[in-house]
Amino acid sequence: xxxxxxxxxxxxxxxxxxxxxxxxxxxxxxxxxxxxxxxxxxxxxxxxxxxxxxxxxxxxxxxxxxxxxxxxxxxxxxxxxxxxxxxxxxxxxxxxxxxxxxxxxxxxxxxxxxxxxxxxxxxxxxxxxxxxxxxxxxxxxxxxxxxxxxxxxxxxxxxxxxxxxxxxxxxxxxxxxxxxxxxxxxxxxxxxxxxxxxxxxxxxxxxxxxxxxxxxxxxxxxxxxxxxxxxxxxxxxxxxxxxxxxxxxxxxxxxxxxxxxxxxxxxxxxxxxxxxxxxxxxxxxxxxxxxxxxxxxxxx
Amino acid sequence: xxxxxxxxxxxxxxxxxxxxxxxxxxxxxxxxxxxxxxxxxxxxxxxxxxxxxxxxxxxxxxxxxxxxxxxxxxxxxxxxxxxxxxxxxxxxxxxxxxxxxxxxxxxxxxxxxxxxxxxxxxxxxxxxxxxxxxxxxxxxxxxxxxxxxxxxxxxxxxxxxxxxxxxxxxxxxxxxxxxxxxxxxxxxxxxxxxxxxxxxxxxxxxxxxxxxxxxxxxxxxxxxxxxxxxxxxxxxxxxxxxxxxxxxxxxxxxxxxxxxxxxxxxxxxxxxxxxxxxxxxxxxxxxxxxxxxxxxxxxx
Numbered sequence: 379x380x381x382x383x384x385x386x387x388x389x390x391x392x393x394x395x396x397x398x399x400x401x402x403x404x405x406x407x408x409x410x411x412x413x414x415x416x417x418x419x420x421x422x423x424x425x426x427x428x429x430x431x432x433x434x435x436x437x438x439x440x441x442x443x444x445x446x447x448x449x450x451x452x453x454x455x456x457x458x459x460x461x462x463x464x465x466x467x468x469x470x471x472x473x474x475x476x477x478x479x480x481x482x483x484x485x486x487x488x489x490x491x492x493x494x495x496x497x498x499x500x501x502x503x504x505x506x507x508x509x510x511x512x513x514x515x516x517x518x519x520x521x522x523x524x525x526x527x528x529x530x531x532x533x534x535x536x537x538x539x540x541x542x543x544x545x546x547x548x549x550x551x552x553x554x555x556x557x558x559x560x561x562x563x564x565x566x567x568x569x570x571x572x573x574x575x576x577x578x579x580x581x582x583x584x585x586x587x588x589x590x591x592x593x594x595x596x597x598x599x600x601x602x603x604x605x606x607x608x609x610x611x612x613x614x615x616x617x618x619x620x621x622x623x624x625x626x627x628x629x630x631x632x633x634x635x636x637x638x639x640x641x642x643x644x645x646x647x648x649x650x651x652x653x654x655x656x657x658x659x660x661x662x663x664x665x666x667x668x669x670x671x672x673x674x675x676x677x678x
Numbered sequence: 679x680x681x682x683x684x685x686x687x688x689x690x691x692x693x694x695x696x697x698x699x700x701x702x703x704x705x706x707x708x709x710x711x712x713x714x715x716x717x718x719x720x721x722x723x724x725x726x727x728x729x730x731x732x733x734x735x736x737x738x739x740x741x742x743x744x745x746x747x748x749x750x751x752x753x754x755x756x757x758x759x760x761x762x763x764x765x766x767x768x769x770x771x772x773x774x775x776x777x778x779x780x781x782x783x784x785x786x787x788x789x790x791x792x793x794x795x796x797x798x799x800x801x802x803x804x805x806x807x808x809x810x811x812x813x814x815x816x817x818x819x820x821x822x823x824x825x826x827x828x829x830x831x832x833x834x835x836x837x838x839x840x841x842x843x844x845x846x847x848x849x850x851x852x853x854x855x856x857x858x859x860x861x862x863x864x865x866x867x868x869x870x871x872x873x874x875x876x877x878x879x880x881x882x883x884x885x886x887x888x889x890x891x892x893x894x895x896x897x898x899x900x901x902x903x904x905x906x907x908x909x910x911x912x913x914x915x916x917x918x919x920x921x922x923x924x925x926x927x928x929x930x931x932x933x934x935x936x937x938x939x940x941x942x943x944x945x946x947x948x949x950x951x952x953x954x955x956x957x958x959x960x961x962x963x964x965x966x967x968x969x970x971x972x973x974x975x976x977x978x
Contacts, residue, residue, distance in 0.1 A: 458897035482789045489782045490790050491797065491828070528791070583975060590972050596964030597758035601971055607978040664896030671901055672890050675883060678907040 401426040403648040407632035409625055414618040421578045421637040427644060434644040441647050442487045448651070449524060451659035453492040456522025459662030462567040465653065466518065466525040467646075470532050471575030472613060473603045474585035476636050477528045480575070483643045484650070485526055494519040497528040510534040510552065511559055518563065524650075531556055535620050540612045553623040564628035571653055572629060573646055574621060575636040579610050701726040703948040707932035709925055714918040721878045721937040727944060734944040741947050742787045748951070749824060751959035753792040756822025759962030762867040765953065766818065766825040767946075770832050771875030772913060773903045774885040776936050777828050780875070783943045784950070785826055794819040797828035810834040810852065811859055818863065824950075831856055835920050840912045853923040864928035869953055872929060873946055874921060875936040879910050 406425035427434060455461035467485075469477045485493055496517040505513045511531055519525025535556070539549045560570055586603060589595040606613070625631045632649060636642040706725035727734060755761035767785075769777045785793055796817040805813045811831055819825025835856070839849045860870055886903060889895040906913070925931045932949060936942040 454897040478791060481791045485790050486786075488790075490785050490788075490793055490795055491778060491781045493790055495790055497791065583978070586975050587972065590968055590975065593963070594961045596966075596968075597754040597962050599964055599966070599971070601966050601974075604971065604974050604978050607975075661894045662897050663893070664899055666896075666899070666901050668890055668896075671899070671904065672887065674901075674904050675886055675890065675907075678883065678904050 402652060403427075403645050404632070404652050407634060407645065407649070409621060409631060409633065411625075412622070414621045416576065416614050416618055416621075416633075419576060419633055419635065421576050421581060421635045423635045424638065424641045425635065425645070426648070427641060431638070431640045434640045438487075438644055438647050441651055445487055445647065445651055445654070446489060448654040448657075448659055449488050449492050451661055452524070452654065452657070453489075453522040454661050455659060456520075458664070461662075462521045463569065463657060463659075464519045464521055464523050464525060464567065465569045465571065465650070466527065466563070467650065468527045468530045468532070468570065468572040469575065470530060470536075470573070470617075471636065472577060472582060472610075473600075473606060474582050474589075475575035475577045476639060476642050477575065479639060480573075480642065480646055481526060481528055484646045485524070487647070488524060492523055493526065494523045495526040495528065498530055498533060511555065514559075518568065521567075531559070532620055532624075536613065536616045539616045540609055553620070556624050557626055557629075560624070560626060560629035569653055569657065570629035571649055572631045573634050573649065574617060574631060575642060576633050577636045579607065581637040582607070702952060703727075703945050704932070704952050707934060707945065707949070709921060709931060709933065711925075712922070714921045716876060716914050716918055716921075716933075719876060719933055719935065721876050721881060721935045723935045724938065724941045725935065725945070726948070727941060731938070731940045734940045738783075738787075738944055738947050741951055745787055745947065745951055745954070746789065748954040748957075748959055749788050749792050751961055752824070752954065752957070753789075753822040754961050755959060756820075758964070761962075762821045763869065763957060763959075764819045764821055764823050764825060764867065765869045765871065765950070766827065766863070767950065768827045768830045768832070768870065768872040769875065770830060770836075770873070770917075771936065772877060772882060772910075773900075773906060774882050774889075775875035775877045776939060776942050777875060779939060780873075780942065780946055781826060781828055784946045785824070787947070788824060792823055793826065794823045795826040795828065798830055798833060811855065814859075818868065821867075831859070832920055832924075836913065836916045839916045839919075840909055853920070856924050857926055857929075860924070860926060860929035869957065870929035871949055871953055872931045873934050873949065874917060874931060875942060876933050877936045879907065881937040882907070 403426040429437070452463060452465065455463065469480055471477055481495060485495065494517070498513070498517075501510075501513065514527075514531045517525070517527065535549055535552050538544050538552075564570060586599065589599040621631050621633070632645075634642055634645050634649075703726040729737070752763060752765070755763065769780055771777055781795060785795065794817070798813070798817075801810075801813065814827075814831045817825070817827065835849055835852050838844050838852075863870060886899065889899040921931050921933070932945075934942055934945050934949075
């Protein structure tokens with residue numbers, strides 16, 4: 379006998395309720411469509427959140443057990459229920475925008491067993507010998523997992539474009555390739571959440587200074603980061619194009635104002651929560667008869 | 679000019695101090711050498727710890743920031759300093775002994791970016807077509823990482839032996855192969871920490887009953903787990919042989935009494951802390967001149 383929980387019953391059948399009385403951060407961070415102007419988005423803004431830092435930290439703490447439960451259901455559906463659903467968080471942003479901090483503080487709330495995190499570095503010779511999506515496909519999270527890309531295939535239309543790493547005719551074709559790739563993932567039950575961590579050039583300067591001023595942070599400092607500041611407008615332009623051209627319904631971009639770290643962590647936690655809630659996740663029923671198994675166990 | 683912190687100065691040069699006034703859990707959990715008798719080790723004991731559950735939880739919380747700092751130093755040494763050192767925690771134990779719980783509660787204290795976690799399942803056809811260590815080598819953590827094996831190559835001398843998955847002449851040779859493999863890892867700067875989560879058959883029964891009694895836990899229940907209880911003594915015997923034959927100085931076993939989950943989490947946190955402290959980790963100095971970089975940054 380297959381045990382199936384009754385509809386509406388507590389326990390395995392009960393989905394986690396959607397958050398009430400809070401404006402949707404998904405709606406607040408989506409782009410309106412058409413050309414993107416990042417200068418019109420304040421990096422210190424806190425869309426969909428009206429409280430202060432303390433309130434944000436309290437809300438993040440309140441979200442943690444709900445996120446953990448939803449992650450467990452996602453994982454359980456795959457392990458015991460044969461489901462393929464997985465989540466992929468793509469994190470992009472300028473140096474010091476908080477990609478690593480997001481992994482530490484937001485993804486750190488989850489059970490590490492259910493996460494697949496990959497940081498994409500400058501491609502190796504071997505990777506360069508393959509199509510640009512080759513190394514990315516290798517890192518797509520398996521069923522039941524929450525995958526995280528710290529940088530991603532978008533570098534192939536960002537630094538590759540700004541620094542002329544490949545000819546224009548090569549990078550200009552990549553937007554369509556990326557859109558096909560992401561649509562394919564979405565059809566294969568990957569819930570894609572792409573966040574652009576939007577910081578100001580002034581905030582970046584502050585954060586780099588802080589690294590220079592603290593010997594324990596010197597390992598994070600790279601003199602090249604200063605050289606990259608000279609082409610800040612070119613990077614913003616390249617981001618604007620990527621945000622406009624690759625903003626499909628299957629793989630939407632969210633622009634997260636990130637000058638305030640607490641807002642960034644709150645917004646991305648909330649984004650993940652809203653996406654996970656929408657999946658209507660449930661613990662899968664066991665494919666066994668509880669009573670006969672209990673008897674076998676007690677006799678063992 | 680290369681910046682090198684002065685000896686004894688605060689900051690990049692200061693190693694984390696070793697824990698004082700606490701008995702070494704490493705010493706308390708090591709095997710004395712010679713034949714191993716697991717029946718002589720109480721699964722409810724709490725070696726090197728005299729407090730209660732609340733005290734253990736408080737101590738775990740107190741260890742978390744120290745573990746996080748040491749992990750960051752380990753990671754920084756590899757990323758910016760070119761070091762190869764990494765840590766590999768191998769977790770073995772019977773069903774329900776707490777392998778997953780250890781990853782969730784102990785490894786969950788670390789920055790997920792610096793962890794590489796792999797759960798070894800029954801080998802695939804492809805894996806079976808290779809030598810048994812092939813899939814294991816693929817998962818050895820890279821420089822700077824804390825790797826975790828949830829099950830490991832030891833399954834190849836445990837279930838493979840108990841269930842006759844391969845002939846005796848095959849599994850009996852594997853102990854020496856494992857010792858050579860682990861010595862090679864240690865020579866390649868892998869700090870290996872192997873823990874056997876020691877639970878009683880009665881505690882396992884309780885934990886399986888708890889899974890049966892909670893529909894939200896049914897996905898974790900496998901009727902086969904009950905069948906495996908019939909060969910509990912054979913598994914304990916196979917563990918005893920593995921613990922005896924593969925207990926090299928380069929890759930020691932620690933027997934962690936695990937009937938009490940809070941002690942298990944405390945002991946493994948402490949084991950990792952003691953091993954990390956012994957590595958004398960330091961933030962690597964930056965390979966740049968701080969003053970000239972500050973000037974360049976302020977001008978940018």
